[in-house]
Amino acid sequence: MIQRKVCLVGDFAVGKTSLFSRFIYNKFSEDYLTTVGVRMQRKIVPTRGAAAALILWDIEGGKDGATVRESYLDAATGAVVVCDLTRLTTIMNMKNYVELLLRVNPAMQIVLAGNKLDLLPLEHAHLILVRRVAAQLDQLLTLTSASTGVGVEDMFTTLGERLIEQAVQQP
Amino acid sequence: MVTEPESGLVFSLNDEAFQQVVLRELLLSEVGNAHSQLLLRLIGKTIGDAQGQAAPHSNGTHALAVAHTEQTDSAALPDRSVPVFSPEMIELRRILLAPEHARIAQLEAEIAQLQQQLMSQDALIEILSPVIANSIANRVRDSRDEMVEAFYPIIGSSITRAVNEAIRNLAERIDATVRQNLRPQVAKRLWLRLQGVNPQEAMLRDVLPFTVQEIFLIHRRSGLLLHHASATGTITDADLISGMLTAIRSYVRDSLGGDEEQTLDEINYGERQIVIQEGSAALLAVVLEGIEPADFRQRMREQLSVIHAEFGSQLRDYQGDPLDPETLHELLAPLLATQDTIS
Known part of the structure; x- marks a missing residue:
């Protein structure tokens, strides 16, 4: 089976582990536990044509913009950059993470995840801002809520599909 | 019931009047002092009030006769409405029970002292430790097997680990000596002797138990x-283990510093160890139990070179597409088959 290393990155407490848990175990906990080092899990996503095993690396959150242990990102082919829609700085910091990821692997498949959607009213200014940031970075944006589960499965499946497409295009 | 054979009188021990008489008798026999005289008067008054007659007597037989009269004549019984705790009675009780009171006071003091000792942990330990020590000593002596069973789970693994450690050290010591002088068998023995290595120890090294349990080939x-x-076939999440091993290695290198050459190449846990051999694109992690043969790492390196030669470009640009599992299995099987054997 094709397997792909996928990293979850983003500032601390944006909900990387929550997205991870929602996707892998379909569970959500209100308790905040900071991730030390890295957490790893494998999930098979059905994609058009073939299934792919995503080896997810849930990496401990950066404290002030893209202070990720770069060796954890080594040879990753996919990444989810997560921000907390309620915290402006985490939205702005996505740029740093995207740049870092593209430096590690220029062919990296990236998906941006605007998380904690359930905490914002529909017309919140942050939603407009995050779309603008995504457009500027030229990356796909998904709005998610690990709490309610909205968008989580879709986001990972989309990423899986992109990774497989990429594999097909490459010889 | 007390029966006096001659007179045929019958007294009940529960009879209040009888008790009073006996009491008087007892006092009289003791006394001569003022207290007793006072008591005597009190009792005499009580009984006399009830009977309308009868002065106290010092004669026991008469007293018994009085009691007899009381029993036969129910009208002459003491008035039960007389308060039991009249001041006289309280005084009486005080005097009568003085020794008991003293004794109770003494006991209370003792109890208080004991309670204090029970409350204070240090004092309690002081009291109990000789007893407990003795009882443990006895228990160990009397039921040795039971004790061994109870303690083994606690200390067994520590001992095993310590012994393993000791043997490993011995093995490494011998290895170090042997490595310097690779000679054919007979010459080797002679050489060992010359080097100061006991040939028996060297032979022991060759028969140390050793099994390979898992082999992971990991993209570096x-x-x-x-x-x-x-x-063993027990591991179900091998891909996560390989990921975590890599992350741990990265973490150690990043945190403790050091260049690419300095890497984590061994992890010990309990009786097992993970031996890691790194190649340019892939690394080999072997979980083994016991002491690996001297040339095991060498063989790991050799297999890794063969794998690199076979899959070179595929390994360098590896992104997760499966490699030919049969070829890999063939290449790794010799390492897995290494069980208790040494060249």
């Missing part, structure tokens, strides 16, 4: 699992 950079061979 991504941590993705390239192949997994198992002798």
Whole structure:
């Protein structure tokens, strides 16, 4: 089976582990536990044509913009950059993470995840801002809520599909 | 019931009047002092009031006769409405029970002292430790097998680990000596002797138990699992183990510093160890139990070179597409088959 290393990155407490848990175990906990080092899990996503095993690396959150242990990102082919829609700085910091990821692997498949959607009213200014940031970075944006589960499965499946497409295009 | 054979009188021990008489008798026999005289008067008054007659007597037989009269004549019984705790009675009780009171006071003091000792942990330990020590000593002596069973789970693994450690050290010591002088068998023995290594120790080294349990071939950079061979078949998440091993190595290198050459190449846990051999694109992690043969790492290196030669470009640009599992299995099987054997 094709397997792909996928990293979850983003500032601390944006909900990387929550997205991870929602996707892998379909569970959500209100308790905040900071991730030390890295957490790893494998999930098979059905994609058009073939299934792919995503080896997810849930990496401990950066404290002030893209202070990720770069060796954890080594040879990753996919990444989810997560921000907390309620915290402006985490939205702005996505740029740093995207740049870092593209430096590690220029062919990296990236998906941006605007998380904690359930905490914002529909017309919140942050939603407009995050779309603008995504457009500027030229990356796909998904709005998610690990709490309610909205968008989580879709986001990972989309990423899986992109990774497989990429594999097909490459010889 | 007390029966006096001659007179045929019958007294009940529960009879209040009888008790009073006996009491008087007892006092009289003791006394001569003022207290007793006072008591005597009190009792005499009580009984006399009830009977309308009868002065106190010092004669026991008469007293018994009085009691007899009381029993036969129910009208002459003491008035039960007389308060039991009249001041006289309280005085009486005080005097009568003085020794008991003293005794109670003494006991209370003792109890208080004991309570204090029970409350204070240090004092309690002081009291109990000789007893407990003795009882443990006895218990150990009397039921040795039971004690061994109870303690083994606690200390057994520590002992095993310590022994393993000791043997490993011995093995390494011998290895170090042997490595310097690779000679054919007979010459080797002679050489060992000359080097100061006991040939028996060297032979012991050759028969130390050793099993390979798992082999992971891991893509060095991504941590993705390239192949997994198992002798136990119990591991279900080999791809996560390979990822975590890689992450741990990265973490150690990043945190403790050091260049690419300095890497984590061995992890010990309990009786097992993970031996890691790194190649340019892939690394080999072997979980083994016991002491690995001297040339085991060498063989790991050799297999890794063969794998690199076979899959060169595929390994360098590896992104997660499966490699030919059969070829990999063939290449790794010789390591897995290494059981208790040494060249």
